[in-house]
Amino acid sequence: MAVAEWKKELTDNFSETVAWRRHLHQYPEPSFEEIETSLFIKEKLEAFGVDEIRTNVGNGYGIVGKIIGKHPGPTVALRADFDALRVTEEVDSPFKSKHAGIMHACGHDGHTAALLSVAKVMAKHKDDLHGTIVFLHQHAEEVIPGGAKSMVEDGAINDVDVVFGIHLDASQPVNHVFYTYDFGSANSDSFTMRIQGKGGHGADPHNTHDALTIGSQIVTALQHIVSRLTDPVKPAVLSFAGFQAGGEANNIIADSAEIKGTVRTLHGDVQQLIETKLQTMSQSIAQAFDASVEVDYMKGYPSIQNSSKEVDRVKETLLNTFSKDEVSHLDGSMGGEDFAYFLQKKPGAFLRVGAKAKDVAVAYPHHHPKFDIDEQSLLRSGEVFLAIIETYLTK
Numbered sequence: 001m002a003v004a005e006w007k008k009e010l011t012d013n014f015s016e017t018v019a020w021r022r023h024l025h026q027y028p029e030p031s032f033e034e035i036e037t038s039l040f041i042k043e044k045l046e047a048f049g050v051d052e053i054r055t056n057v058g059n060g061y062g063i064v065g066k067i068i069g070k071h072p073g074p075t076v077a078l079r080a081d082f083d084a085l086r087v088t089e090e091v092d093s094p095f096k097s098k099h100a101g102i103m104h105a106c107g108h109d110g111h112t113a114a115l116l117s118v119a120k121v122m123a124k125h126k127d128d129l130h131g132t133i134v135f136l137h138q139h140a141e142e143v144i145p146g147g148a149k150s151m152v153e154d155g156a157i158n159d160v161d162v163v164f165g166i167h168l169d170a171s172q173p174v175n176h177v178f179y180t181y182d183f184g185s186a187n188s189d190s191f192t193m194r195i196q197g198k199g200g201h202g203a204d205p206h207n208t209h210d211a212l213t214i215g216s217q218i219v220t221a222l223q224h225i226v227s228r229l230t231d232p233v234k235p236a237v238l239s240f241a242g243f244q245a246g247g248e249a250n251n252i253i254a255d256s257a258e259i260k261g262t263v264r265t266l267h268g269d270v271q272q273l274i275e276t277k278l279q280t281m282s283q284s285i286a287q288a289f290d291a292s293v294e295v296d297y298m299k300g301y302p303s304i305q306n307s308s309k310e311v312d313r314v315k316e317t318l319l320n321t322f323s324k325d326e327v328s329h330l331d332g333s334m335g336g337e338d339f340a341y342f343l344q345k346k347p348g349a350f351l352r353v354g355a356k357a358k359d360v361a362v363a364y365p366h367h368h369p370k371f372d373i374d375e376q377s378l379l380r381s382g383e384v385f386l387a388i389i390e391t392y393l394t395k
């Protein structure tokens with residue numbers, strides 16, 4: 001059986017896959033600056049004998065590779081992102097980041113190595129394929145506007161029938177695979193408010209418009225949006241993440257204040273309501289106290305909408321491939337992920353692969369300086385990609 005051979009080759013190549021991941025881990029590059037990373041990927045795809053390779057796809061260093069099967073059939077796209085974060089690594093390992101202040105702290109090095117390992121195997125098995133595999137090596141997932149949207153606009157998935165992505169998940173046990181129905185991530189927006197009051201002496205509050213207390217009123221009042229104004233059966237999160245005002249001395253009333261936060265929603269009407277209320281409530285409060293406020297509301301990535309039909313199909317293969325207790329459903333999260341743009345255009349799904357080592361009780365979260373993965377998850381990620389190929393491209 002062809003698929004058994006693919007899996008054997010993937011396993012045989014595992015130490016090489018790990019070496020690729022460690023190389024990428026040592027030389028991480030932040031979003032939109034992944035010059036060496038994209039070159040590394042391109043050279044590998046060329047060496048494997050991938051049929052078509054497009055570089056500089058979208059608004060950065062995106063790469064699209066294609067393996068065209070011997071037999072006609074559908075086209076399946078597989079995505080791995082490859083950017084790192086501006087985080088200073090605190091994990092001591094022989095392959096610790098050599099780029100100061102930059103780290104693969106989200107596992108994108110693992111996604112990339114796993115997808116490359118699949119390209120290497122499948123380039124040798126075009127005869128087995130009824131259809132085409134498109135490899136989406138995506139730049140800049142971590143920083144808005146992201147790379148996915150522009151890759152879609154640049155035609156990366158024009159000829160594609162279904163699209164799949166995976167993300168390692170360090171909070172879940174290694175070798176476990178998770179599928180999600182419906183929403184996988186949230187509309188992820190952010191906002192900044194600048195309050196302009198009138199500073200002055202702390203002993204003369206009546207001659208000031210205290211930006212700090214006005215800002216406090218705004219923060220408190222806006223807590224009512226999610227608890228009182230949005231439909232309780234439609235998820236929403238409004239979190240404040242920063243408040244800066246005054247601080248020059250104990251007796252100076254703040255002239256201005258800056259407040260930052262994030263808004264997460266699944267439904268367009270809720271998103272719109274929160275944006276509107278952020279504006280009107282903060283303006284009314286500022287006005288009431290003779291100050292003014294400027295609100296910048298920035299729309300981020302839309303929410304991932306998985307296609308039930310494709311989840312059904314892949315789930316069946318996963319359950320036939322792995323032991324039953326290793327494959328399960330995982331609820332979507334209110335996090336953001338620009339894979340959503342691929343799913344806005346084509347059906348497909350976003351899967352998660354556990355990456356927490358067996359001897360670790362609670363893993364450090366993604367984006368943490370001590371974030372780490374169990375590299376066994378790279379092999380499992382490759383096997384998941386092969387299961388997707390098996391589902392769509394074998395007869």
Ligand SMILES: [Zn+2]
Nearest residue numbers: 106142366367
């Ligand atoms: Zn991340």
Ligand SMILES: [Zn+2]
Nearest residue numbers: 106108141167
């Ligand atoms: Zn990520």
